[in-house]
Amino acid sequence: MPRQYIHTAIDFPNAAPHMGHVMEKVLADVMARWFRLRGDEVRLHVGADENGIKIQQTAEALGMTPQELVDRNSPLFEELFRRLNISFDYFIRTSDPKRHWPTVVALWNRLKEGGFLEKRTYAGLYCTGCERFVTEKDLVDGLCPDHRQRPEVVKEENWFFLLSRKQDAMKKLLHPKTGTYTMVPSWRGNEVLSFLEGGLADVSFSRSKETLYWGVPVPNEPDQVMYVWCDNLTSYLSSLGFFTDHEMREWWDDAEITDVIGKDIARFHAINWPAMLQCAGVKTPERLLIHGFITSDGQKMSKTLGNVVVPSDVLDLYGVDPLRFYLSHEIPVGNDGDFSWKRFGELYDAKLRNQLGNLLNRVMVLLKKEEIPLAHTKHALRHEAALRWEDFQKAMNAFEFHLAIQAAFDLSQSGNVYIDVHKLWAKKGQEKAEELSALAELLRHISLMLLPFMPETAQKISKQLNVPYIHRMLEKNFVITDAMKEWGSQKEWKRVGEPEILFAPIEK
RNA sequence: CGCGGGGUGGAGCAGCCCGGUAGCUCGCGAGGCUCAUAACCUCGAGGUCGGAGGUUCAAAUCCUCCCCCCGCAACCA
Numbered sequence: 255m256p257r258q259y260i261h262t263a264i265d266f267p268n269a270a271p272h273m274g275h276v277m278e279k280v281l282a283d284v285m286a287r288w289f290r291l292r293g294d295e296v297r298l299h300v301g302a303d304e305n306g307i308k309i310q311q312t313a314e315a316l317g318m319t320p321q322e323l324v325d326r327n328s329p330l331f332e333e334l335f336r337r338l339n340i341s342f343d344y345f346i347r348t349s350d351p352k353r354h355w356p357t358v359v360a361l362w363n364r365l366k367e368g369g370f371l372e373k374r375t376y377a378g379l380y381c382t383g384c385e386r387f388v389t390e391k392d393l394v395d396g397l398c399p400d401h402r403q404r405p406e407v408v409k410e411e412n413w414f415f416l417l418s419r420k421q422d423a424m425k426k427l428l429h430p431k432t433g434t435y436t437m438v439p440s441w442r443g444n445e446v447l448s449f450l451e452g453g454l455a456d457v458s459f460s461r462s463k464e465t466l467y468w469g470v471p472v473p474n475e476p477d478q479v480m481y482v483w484c485d486n487l488t489s490y491l492s493s494l495g496f497f498t499d500h501e502m503r504e505w506w507d508d509a510e511i512t513d514v515i516g517k518d519i520a521r522f523h524a525i526n527w528p529a530m531l532q533c534a535g536v537k538t539p540e541r542l543l544i545h546g547f548i549t550s551d552g553q554k555m556s557k558t559l560g561n562v563v564v565p566s567d568v569l570d571l572y573g574v575d576p577l578r579f580y581l582s583h584e585i586p587v588g589n590d591g592d593f594s595w596k597r598f599g600e601l602y603d604a605k606l607r608n609q610l611g612n613l614l615n616r617v618m619v620l621l622k623k624e625e626i627p628l629a630h631t632k633h634a635l636r637h638e639a640a641l642r643w644e645d646f647q648k649a650m651n652a653f654e655f656h657l658a659i660q661a662a663f664d665l666s667q668s669g670n671v672y673i674d675v676h677k678l679w680a681k682k683g684q685e686k687a688e689e690l691s692a693l694a695e696l697l698r699h700i701s702l703m704l705l706p707f708m709p710e711t712a713q714k715i716s717k718q719l720n721v722p723y724i725h726r727m728l729e730k731n732f733v734i735t736d737a738m739k740e741w742g743s744q745k746e747w748k749r750v751g752e753p754e755i756l757f758a759p760i761e762k
Numbered sequence: 763c764g765c766g767g768g769g770u771g772g773a774g775c776a777g778c779c780c781g782g783u784a785g786c787u788c789g790c791g792a793g794g795c796u797c798a799u800a801a802c803c804u805c806g807a808g809g810u811c812g813g814a815g816g817u818u819c820a821a822a823u824c825c826u827c828c829c830c831c832c833g834c835a836a837c838c839a
Contacts, residue, residue, distance in 0.1 A: 266839055308839070440779090445766050445834080452765090458837060482839070517766090519839075546767090547833085554832090584787095586776085590767080590833085597774065600788050608801055616798035623797085656776090660786090670802055679797035755799060 256294045257509040260286050261490050263519060264301035264346060267327035268312040271334050273548045273593055274516065276565045280581045281545055281655070282514040283340045287706035288650050290341075293733045297505050299493045300335060301346030302328040303486050305469040307461075313468075320468045324349050334565060339574055339709055341730065346493035348470075348485055353495075358470050358480065358488045360497035364534040370416050376458055380408035413460040413478065420529040421454045427528055427538060435528055435538055438653050439588035442517060442544040446524040457526060459484045487527045491536070511539035517588075520544045543653060546590035563593050572760060575708035576602050579659070582707045586656045602760065605663060610700070611756035613669045617693040618718055618753035620679060626687045628748050633692035636741035638668050639699045643739050646703050655707075662703035669696050694719055694750060695742060702734055711756065720751040 262282045265275050279300060286298040304324040313323040324347070332345050348354045365371050427435045428447060437443030460478045461469075470485045472478035490513070495501040513523050520542065528538040550563050568577050580598055583605070585591030620626075642661045649658035672678075678689050701715040709728055716724045722744055726732050737743045 263839095268839090303839075306839075441767085448765060449834095449836085452836090455836070481837085483837080486839085518834085521836090522839095549832095584775085592774080594774080597788080600774095603799095603801095604787065607799060612798055612801050614798095616802080618798090620797050671804095673797075674795070674803040677795080677797090679795095753798095757799080759799065 256289075257505065258286070258289045258294045258296045258512065259299075259494075259505045259509040260289075260296065260512045260514060261299040261301075261493070263513075263515040263523075264303040264348065264486060264489050265331050266306075266308070267302045267304060267324050267331060268308050270327065271331050271565060273550075273563050273565055275331065276334070276338060276577070277548050277581050277585065277591065278514060278516060278545055279335050279338060279340045279342075280578050281543070281587065283338075283342075284578075284582055284655055284706045285512065285514070285543070285653065286341055287709065290730055291705060291732065291734045292650075296730075297344070297509075298340075298342045299344045299346060299490070300331075300340065300342045301344075301489055301493060302331055302348065303482075303489070304328060304347055304349040305480075305485055306482050307466050307468070310466070310468040321349065337566075337569060337574065338578065344493050346489045348489055348492075354485075354489060354492040355470050356498050357492035357496045358485050359473050361488050361491065361530070361534050362473060362480070362484065365415065365530065368533050368535075370419070370533040371413050371459060372416060372456075373411055374414050374456075375409050376412040376414075377407055377409045379405040410462045410465070412458050412462070412481075413472065414456045415459045415484070415526075415530065417457050417526060417529055418454045420525075420532065421450070423532060424454070424525050424529055425450055427532075428524060434540065435524070435542065436540065437520070437524060437542045437544060439544070442520060442588050443524070443542075445517075446521055449521055450525060454525065457483060483522055483526055484530075487522065487530065490527075496536075507537055510541070511537075512541040512543055513539055514543045514545070517544055517546055544588055546585070546588055548585070549590065549592045551592065551594050551596075563595075568598070572598070572602060575711045576606060576757070579606065579708055582655050583659050583663075584656070587653050599760070602757065606757045607759065609663060609670065610666045613666045613673075613693075614697055614715055614718065614756055615753055616673060617669070617690060617697060618750060621690050621694065621750050622753055624686075626690060628691040628694060628750070629684065629687040630691055630695065630742040630745070630747075631688045632742065633688070633695070635668065635672060635692050635696050639665065639696060639741055642703075643699070650706070658703070659707050662700050662707075665696060665700050665703070669693055669700075695744075698744070699739070702738060705734070714754075714756060718751050718754055718756075720747070720749060722747050 260282055262278050265271065282298060282300070286296050289296045302324065309320050309323060313320040316323065328347055335342060346354060362371070427433045428437065428443070428450065430440060430443065437446060459481050460472050461481050463477045463479050466479045466481070469479040469481075472480055491497075491506070494503070494505050496503070496506070515523050524542055531538050565577070576598070580601060581591070583601070584597070642665050646658050646661040649655070649661065673693065676689065678686065678693070681689055697715060698719055698721050701712045701719070704712040704715070705727065713724070713727050716727060723732075723738070
């Protein structure tokens with residue numbers, strides 16, 4: 255049985271979670287659920303990136319300690335992900351000195367022993383007002399915008415990771431044809447590849463404690479703290495307890511590894527991370543799934559524009575599955591996407607209510623009115639179902655999730671057309687029983703396809719239909735077997751349950 | 763300057779890799795149905811597929827150049 259280790263980027267908890275965080279987790283979860291449903295063994299990890307200067311500063315501005323800040327914010331992420339039914343197995347926090355730090359320290363030592371770390375002088379612009387290093391980009395007319403003073407050039411001793419040595423190895427690893435680390439979608443990978451052509455520079459791996467105190471201490475160097483990319487990326491190992499006595503090594507060494515991350519950090523995950531792993535003698539991941547960014551009504555979400563969409567507002571109004579549906583259906587993997595309340599409402603009505611919900615309801619009511627028992631036959635619709643299963647699986651395995659969910663909705667469209675064309679409400683006796691049973695069977699297939707995307711909805715549909723495996727559907731070891739995909743395979747399925755409105759109209 | 767993405771009927775998007783009746787959702791018009799969450803179904807109006815060249819029997823789809831929008835541009839998560 256294939257083993258899959260999927261992890262998302264870990265989130266930066268200096269503020270509350272936003273829609274971009276949600277999209278990434280839903281994407282990873284759809285993937286994880288699909289792998290489980292096809293029979294793979296899966297672990298999904300998420301987490302919070304709690305160290306760094308920004309956390310330090312945000313905390314200071316709020317008059318609290320960094321620990322207090324992350325203890326307040328990280329649970330917001332974890333709670334939101336639970337509410338979204340993200341089926342994660344572990345939530346790693348990088349301020350956790352027991353779980354995270356030992357792995358990071360061990361990795362550091364390996365890199366150092368391998369000769370991949372080197373102490374150098376780092377020269378940077380330092381603003382005494384901010385008490386931190388600033389970049390050219392932060393400056394306005396060469397001055398710090400906050401303190402209106404010219405930053406001074408300050409030099410300090412830092413550790414550097416000799417990434418430049420790994421240029422050829424990374425080219426080989428990421429080669430679209432012969433490399434073992436695949437970037438999905440491939441056009442996102444092109445950006446990384448062209449960057450790689452430009453040559454790699456060594457990267458700063460530590461800062462002086464005066465600059466950065468909130469982070470993992472460098473072993474045996476009390477005045478140095480690890481810099482973000484050393485500590486952050488390693489969370490993917492520490493969440494498995496790597497290099498400790500409780501490591502779950504099989505989930506790395508004997509697993510297919512997928513990183514689910516955003517386009518902004520693709521480079522670090524495609525290059526820095528595997529380079530670090532190779533230097534430390536650890537296997538590199540198999541797949542990098544790169545998603546785009548999400549806008550709000552076509553514009554970048556920003557507080558000044560006042561167009562920030564708070565995920566919990568959407569959940570409060572529409573519930574979990576409509577949001578999962580929107581993100582999966584509207585935004586092809588890799589593309590930038592847009593969140594629009596208008597579009598959301600339209601889609602909710604057109605697809606979820608009118609197409610899917612209404613189909614279920616009309617079939618259920620027709621069956622229930624006369625208490626018609628199910629009579630499974632080889633029906634004309636079974637070809638349609640078989641074709642859509644092919645589309646569905648092909649799309650799912652290629653991570654073209656928006657096409658897969660479309661296959662499920664194509665089936666419900668076919669169901670609605672069939673009822674109309676054949677005027678099923680006017681049929682009588684055995685014929686009516688057989689025709690309506692076919693529609694129920696169609697809905698059973700639809701519900702299975704929806705399982706990775708809208709688990710609760712899939713279960714609700716199946717519950718109304720009263721399919722035999724209903725109680726196992728949401729369990730992690732539930733597998734969609736070939737038999738389940740076969741038309742009329744559920745011989746012991748004789749009666750449907752009670753009709754219920756699947757998606758109610760929403761008052762706006 | 764460079765790199766990546768985008769420019770398709772009123773709106774939002776898919777199709778482009780593997781050329782061959784331009785598709786989807788919403789909106790609009792007409793008709794049908796009445797089992798259903800005023801839901802469903804059918805038909806229709808509406809596009810010189812950013813511009814100009816080129817390849818081809820044939821280009822939204824391949825090649826070249828140009829214009830416009832967005833992001834990145836190296837340590838910033």
